[in-house]
Amino acid sequence: MVMAAEEEKSIQDVLSLPILLADRALKSAQEAESFKPENSELARQVTELSQLLRSAARLTTTSPAVYDRPIRRVSLDVTKALDRALTLARKCRHKKTNVLHHVLSITTAADFKKVSALLDSSLADTKWVLSIFNQDTDNWSINLSLPPIATTDPILAWVWPYIAAVHMGRAEAANELAILAQGNDRNKKIIVEENGIPPLLKMLKESGNLDAQNAAASALCNLADDPGRVRMIMDASGVQVVARALPEAPMRVQVTLVNLVARMVEMDADVKEEFGKENVTRPLVALLGMDVDLEEFKEANSRRTVNSLHLIVQINKEMVKKGVHGLGSGKSFEGSRHHSHRKDKEREMESPEVKLRLKVSCATALWKLAKGSLSNSRKITETKALLVLAKIIEKEPVELKMNCLMVVMELAAVAESNNDLKRAAFNPSSTAAKVVLDQLLRVINEDTSPPLVTPAIKAIGCLASMFPAKEKRVVQSLVAQLSNRNLDVAAEAAKALGKFVCDDNYNRKEHSQAIIEFNGVPKLMNLLRSNNRGPLHLHEIVLFCNLAINAGNSKALEQARVLSVLEGAARHVVTQHPDLRELFAKAIHQLTIYQAGIHTHGEV
Secondary structure (H helix, E strand, O other), rough: HHHHHHOOOHHHHHHHHHHHHHHHHHHHHHHOOHHHHHHHHHHHHHHHHHHHHHHHHHHHHOOOOOOOHHHHHHHHHHHHHHHHHHHHHHHHOOOOOOOOHHHHHHHHHHHHHHHHHHHHHHHHHHHHHHOOOOOOOOOOOOOOOOOHHHOOOOHHHHHHHHHHHHHHOOOHHHHHHHHHHHOOHHHHHHHHOOOHHHHHHHHHOOOOHHHHHHHHHHHHHHHHHHHHHHHHHHHOOOOHHHHHHHHHOOHHHHHHHHHHHHHHHHHHHHHHHHHHHHHHHHHHHHOOOOOOOOOOOOOOHHHHHHHHHHHHHHHHHHHHOOOOOOOOOOOOOOOHHHHHHHHHHHHOOHHHHHHHHHHHHHHHHHHHHHHOOOHHHHHHHHHHHHHHHHHHHHHHHHHHHHHHHHHHHHHHHHHHHHHHHHHHHOOOHHHHHHHHEEEEEEEEHOOOOOHHHHHHHHHHHHHHHOOOOOOOHHHHHHHHHHHOOOOOHHHHHHHHHHHHHOOOOOOOOHHHHHHOOOHHHHHHHHHOOOOOOOOOHHHHHHHHHHHHHHEEEEEEHHOOHHHHHHHHHHHHHHOOOOHHHHHHHHHHHHHHHHOOOOOOOOOO
């Protein structure tokens, strides 16, 4: 509380009190009539301390932006020591010749020793603080000695000099803060408490030095693993600084900045929306698609082509302003040729490893930005992102492919609950939707890795209402996954198929017939009998219910004794999921009509 109150004062006001106390203590010590040797030593210490305090005051006056946090902290202890010295010196102004003098002198002698020790500590602290700001500009190093004020918390002896050096633009200091913040929550807490975030953001914003920018971004990235710290970065205008630095930064710095975006977005929903408002999605898409050739894609509808080209022009204009080569047209605009040429040259000089890391990071950031956010998902799909994602899923390495599948999955998940986005982004007649769908199906049909297949299945399931009745290849691919050796993938396929045949899907009857046609019922029964995932098998049971409602007269359902399965599972499932009571009732009723007399109450 005391420190908070002190921070509201200017640094000159903070230093004025100990300077005034030093002058008064010096005068009282010089006027002392008793304990003259002790007061003489006290005067010497106070004089030296007064000179140091005045040096600090001059420093803060000539350099208004100086990092004053350690000066404020030290001044509190200095003020207390000088106040003790003043009180003690005043007691010695008059001689004492009575008996009481002998008693008092014993106490006073002990007090002189205590005050002298306090003044020595204050001198050491003040000298140490001033040494922070008197660094050689050519040969930077910090004084890692431990001042008295930091004995109870030694990390301050590192954090203060590093933050002060960051204020002075030292990339080495930002790098040291990044190392301190790596995996140590207490260090992170102290860096933030000691106002380390603003100078790091300033370095990121204003420094033209690649090492300085990268070090600042790394330090911020290491700090941004806690919602409270992320909110503090946002409150210090960190979202705006990062979003504006991203397009112009060198590629190695961009990797760190994009990782910072992904971390911050994952920690705080408000931060996610703030990044969206800053249009960070567009440079991310541009960087993700830096090597993707989109010339082969042509819109079938001429009006849609015109609208897309207009959108591409707008995107490229924004990218030119921010320093990122635009996506979509395959041609440079006249005003951006020089800048694009420079960026292309810079890109060519980077190693393939750095380019791949940047793309992986961009995909991760887009995935986090899209998750649960309608506004961000809309912004992403308004670019050529779906085409870029489709091309990457087709031919890029596994990690990048997986992250791009996660982007598509999150976009589809948001679109599932918003018909406008679903129609705009995933209209089956659009080129973007077609190529994305083709790649999702290719992954489902050809890949065997669950981390790749699972998001593809989830995306297809979210878009179930968009597929016409004649689009049987989608259902066929999902039915095939019911036999996947990985039971989690098989269950995900059952869940996705459930969205094709649920009451909300207009083509549910046709999709149900397709599932039965592709031998889905026996595969579903085999999956239902597996006990590896526990006894409930909710998605499989729900799928059977909807198949029964939509195609109750199917011989396949009768042969599989689905009526008995549902009757056996009904009580257990409905007990845990009361909202499914009506679904079970409808399914059992429908099957009963076509399978009268078959009631064996089979076990699941």
